[in-house]
Amino acid sequence: MRRSLWRALGCRPRRGGFDSLPSLIFKMNFLESKKKQLNREDKSNEGEVDKGIADLCKKINEKKEYYTTSSCAGRIVLIKALPEKAKNVFLFKTHEKISFSQLKKELENASKKYSRLIYFKQESCILHVACVDLGSGLKLLNKARIAGWKRSGMIASGKRVILELMSTEKLELPIMDKGRLLVNDSYLKLIVKEANSKLERAREKIKKFKDLI
Numbered sequence: 001m002r003r004s005l006w007r008a009l010g011c012r013p014r015r016g017g018f019d020s021l022p023s024l025i026f027k028m029n030f031l032e033s034k035k036k037q038l039n040r041e042d043k044s045n046e047g048e049v050d051k052g053i054a055d056l057c058k059k060i061n062e063k064k065e066y067y068t069t070s071s072c073a074g075r076i077v078l079i080k081a082l083p084e085k086a087k088n089v090f091l092f093k094t095h096e097k098i099s100f101s102q103l104k105k106e107l108e109n110a111s112k113k114y115s116r117l118i119y120f121k122q123e124s125c126i127l128h129v130a131c132v133d134l135g136s137g138l139k140l141l142n143k144a145r146i147a148g149w150k151r152s153g154m155i156a157s158g159k160r161v162i163l164e165l166m167s168t169e170k171l172e173l174p175i176m177d178k179g180r181l182l183v184n185d186s187y188l189k190l191i192v193k194e195a196n197s198k199l200e201r202a203r204e205k206i207k208k209f210k211d212l213i
Contacts, residue, residue, distance in 0.1 A: 030132045034067040037130070050095050052203055053125060056210040060129060063213070065136035069128045069162070074169070074202040076195050078110050081117035081174070091118060097196040100189050111179040122171040122195035125149075125202045131161040140213075141165070147209035167205050169198035 038061060049057055052073030060066050078092040091110040098106075110118055127149075131137035137154050144152045144165045151166040171194055175182055183191070 027132055030130075031064075033130070034061075037067050037069060052095055053127065053206055056127070056206050056213075059210055059213050060140075065132045066140060067130050069130055071127045072123070072125060073206060074125045074167075074199050075123050076199065077121050077123070078106060078175070079119050079121055080114055081119055097199055098192060100185075100192050103188060103192055104185075107176060107181065111176060115179050116177065117174055118176040120171075120173055120175040120191060120195075122169070122198050124167040124169040124198070125206055126167075127163075127165040129163040129165065131163060134161055137161040137163055143212040144209055147212055148205040149209060165209075167202050169202045171195050171198060 049071055050073035053071050057068045057071050060068055073095050075093055075095045076098055077090055077094075080086070080089050080091065082089050091113055092106040107118075129137075129140060131140065134156060137156070141152055141154055141163055144163070149165045149167050151168055153164055155162045155164065171191070173191070175191075181188075
C-alpha cells in the first residue's frame with residue numbers, strides 16, 4: 001500500500017526503499033498547491049491564458065512535477081511612463097501583430113486619454129513554473145534554454161522551487177509626449193516591422209519549448 005502511494009506521487013526509489021516521509025509530505029503539499037492553482041480564477045486583465053502560450057501551459061501542467069503560476073505569450077503595448085503596478089497604466093495592449101494603421105489609430109486614441117509621456121513596448125514571452133523539486137526544475141530550465149529562452153533562472157527556497165522563464169525579444173522607446181508623436185511615420189513603420197518580427201520569434205520559441213517537453 002505504502003509503496004503504491006509513493007509511486008503514485010512520483011517518488012523515486014532509493015537504495016533500501018523509497019523517498020523519506022518528509023519528502024512524501026512535501027510532494028503531497030505540492031500536489032495540493034497545484035490543484036488549487038489550476039482551479040483558481042484567473043486574476044489577469046484578460047481573464048484567461050494567452051492563446052499563444054496556452055498549449056505550452058497545458059503540456060507543462062499535465063506533468064506531475066510542474067504547474068504554471070503565470071504566463072504571457074508576448075505582447076505589444078502603449079503604456080504610461082509610470083510603474084506597471086500603477087492603476088490603468090496600459091493605454092493599448094495586444095498579444096497579436098499590429099499594422100501601421102492600427103498603431104497610428106491607437107496612438108491617436110492614447111493622446112486623448114493621456115497627455116504625458118507614453119512608451120511603446122514589445123515584450124517577449126514569460127512563464128513562471130512551480131516545480132516539485134530542484135532536479136525537476138533544472139531539467140525543465142535546461143529545456144527552456146535549449147529552446148532559446150535565454151533569460152531564464154530559478155528561485156529556490158526551503159518550500160518552493162520556481163522557474164522564471166523568459167526569452168530575449170524586446171523593444172522599448174518613448175513614442176509620444178504631451179499629445180505629440182516623438183517620431184515620424186517612417187520610423188513608426190520600422191517600429192511596427194521590428195515589433196512584429198520579435199513577436200513572431202517569441203512564438204517560434206514557445207513552440208520549440210513545447211516540442212521539447
